[in-house]
Amino acid sequence: KESYDTLKQEHIDDYYEIFGRVDLDLGQEIPQKDTQDLLKAYNQGKATEAERRYLEVLLFQYGRFLTIESSRDNGGDEDRTTLPSNLQGIWAGANNSPWHSDYHMNVNLQMNYWPTYSTNMAECAEPLIDYVDSLREPGRVTAKVYAGIESTEENPENGFMAHTQNTPFGWTSPGWAFTWGWSPAAVPWILQNCWDYYDFTGDVDYLKENIYPMMKEEATLYSQMLVEDEDGKLISSPAYSPETGPITNGNTYEQSLIWQLFTDTITAGELVGEDEAVLKKWQDILDNLKYPIEIGKDGQIKEWYIEEKFNQDADGNKLGEGFTHRHMSHLLGLFPGDLVSVENQELMDAAIVSLNNRQDHSTGWGMGQRINTWARTGDGNRSYALITDLFNGGIYNNLWDSHAPFQIDGNFGMTSGVAEMLLQSNVGYINMLPSLPDVWSEGQVEGLVARGNFEVDMAWSNGSLDSAALKSNNGGEAVVQCDNAAYATVTTDNGEYVSFDVLSNDRISFETTKGKTYYLSSLPKTQTISAPNGLAAERLTDDTVELSWNPVEEENATYTIYRQADNGSLQLIKEGVTETHFTDTSAYDFLGAMKYQVKAVTGEMESKLCDQVEVNDLRNMAGMIDDRDSRLIYSSGWSTYGEPTVQ
Secondary structure, three states, rough: OOOEEEEEEEHHHHHHHHOOOOEEOOOOOOOOOHHHHHHHHHHOOOHEEEEEEHHHHHHHHHHHHHHHHHOOOOOOOOOOOOOOOOOOEEEOOOOOOOHOOOOOOOHHHHHHHHHHHHHHOHHHHHHHHHHHOOHHHHHHHHHHHHOOOOOOOOOOOOOOOOEEEEOOOOOOOOOOOOHHOOOHHHHHHHHHHHHHHHHOOOOHHHHHHHHHHHHHHHHHHHHHHHHEOOOOOOEEEEOOOOOOOOOEEHHHHHHHHHHHHHHHHHHHHHHHOOOOOHHHHHHHHHEEEEOOEEEOOOEEEEEOOOOOOOEEEOOEEEEEOOOOOOOOOOHHOOOOOOOOOOOOOHHHHHHHHHHHOOOOOOOOHHHHHHHHHHHOOOOHHHHHHHHHHOOOOOOOOOOEEEEOEEOHHHHHHHHHHHHHEEOOOOOOOOOEEEOHHHHHHHHEEEEEEEEOOEEEEEEEEOOEEEEEEEEOOOOEEEEOOOOOHOOEEEEEEOEEEEOOOEOOOOOOEEEEEEOOOOEEOOOOOOOOOOOOOOEEEOOOOOOOEEEEEOOOOOOOOOEEEEEEEEEOEEEEEEEEEEEEEEEEEEHHHHHHOOEEEEEEEEEOOOEOOOOOOEOOEEOOOOOOOOOOOOOOOOOOOOOOOOOOOOO
8 A cells, every 4th residue: 555645746746747748927926815816806807917817827727737637548557448528527516417417519528628739638638539439339320310321240330420418328319309409510520629639649540540430430421411402512401500590401510510520531541541532532522512601791601501691591580599699600610620710811801700799708618619719810809808708707716617507618618718829720830829918918838739749838028929949749840920930040959050941921931850849039029100090980870880090101001990899898890901991881789889999000010009989970960961070071272160169
């Protein structure tokens, strides 16, 4: 028998071997308040900035702690099976825990594992991968019952199906109620978490043995289950966007996940040496798949293909819950998927419209998902506002996430969201500080992981990267994006200079050797320009507000528009505006009183936001003339009158 002290030290050593890999410093200081009082002070605006940073870092690291404690590999003991973290992690209070502490795969189980790879805990995902694999056998029965696709002795892996609700006991049918339980695309979604194990670690052997068989069987299922729509394109039917709206022939949720499934499975098949005929069949399906994203009349990503204006069909019928619904299933192509990114501005603009339509306040996990999704847009201030919202309505005094009641997924969503704000790597390059909020203008982080198995350290000040280090665990090409990357100096850990290719002002690439660390330094700071002035905002209809402002002196400047509704957070409405006027066509009056701000951008420089202005309502001015109305154009020698004065 071992002593208590020995067992305790063994536990600490085992735990810290994972936990100690990541360190985040945002200028926090350990406060003299207990957690409950600190949370109260934070939400009341009475905490110091150092105390606020402490609570934010604490919740980030708390998510990593909860992962380590609730989802561990078997330690090499093949007779020991461990389960993934469920809706309550492992902290179920009794036999009557909410939803019986099962596994929900229409966002919750996926969110539990979002921070696992990016925050350097890849081995903690192995119980999840084993669990998904265990669903294959009972899932084949479900595929036969609900899709008529049967696995036989001659064809034993012909496809498996699971839905929203599932358990370790083989429950893969739609769940307690078909109306919300039907979700066969839950499997393609959870397979993204499994595929990410390879994407981050580069372990081809593990991919071939543990992950690819699941991906191949699911692609086999959908190869048989997809049907043609009226245009001859392949869709999934019936399709249901989780927990809202109608059942339709295809929808954005399912099509996005099917697109990602075939995209990732083809890549995986090439890596493991799959038969070329199989890969060609899958590529043909992908090429003929109905494109997942359609943009509606309000500039939004449609949630259903029958949607025209936001949340309405062609006849004006309401489709789903609309503005405040907790799920954002039609935006999975933005996060955690790769379909929508900053590389496609049209789709990104539509995604931002849809994000604004969904609004910020939600359940704890709903806000956790929004933190990540806004981070992918590059709007770090919006992600940060959601972190503060999470503290003020989605977190209990012990820092557990509140659905309500307690669900652990929101904790993991926050941890993943912070990592996404600091580092992204989903579209072929390592993007450093892609969504840094203004309040985190100085800091440093060590140990985050980018796809390709690069461990990344960064230090920054005044909102700009000062230096970075990349440890290349697998070797291969590193493509790095940060402000003014083309002017950086790159050296190895022994001081040798590294040549690199300049892909753009902010992006470079260079070859790496396995096990070596590469340092970026001498990064010039981005300069700023003066802010626009003379901003005017006038409401002409119930849905639109006209904006105008004075141009800045710099040539070829573009403008970025921000809006605040009532006491909500500041929202990015439009980027890249080339004129000094803009019509906000989504300024619905029922959102409340609105205020606007504009900033200028030219080259690598950008201004601060201009002073905020309120909207001047001109809807009831028909037949009236005001000499200061911006719609009047004066000519000849006349000019606008000033305010009357008393002599």
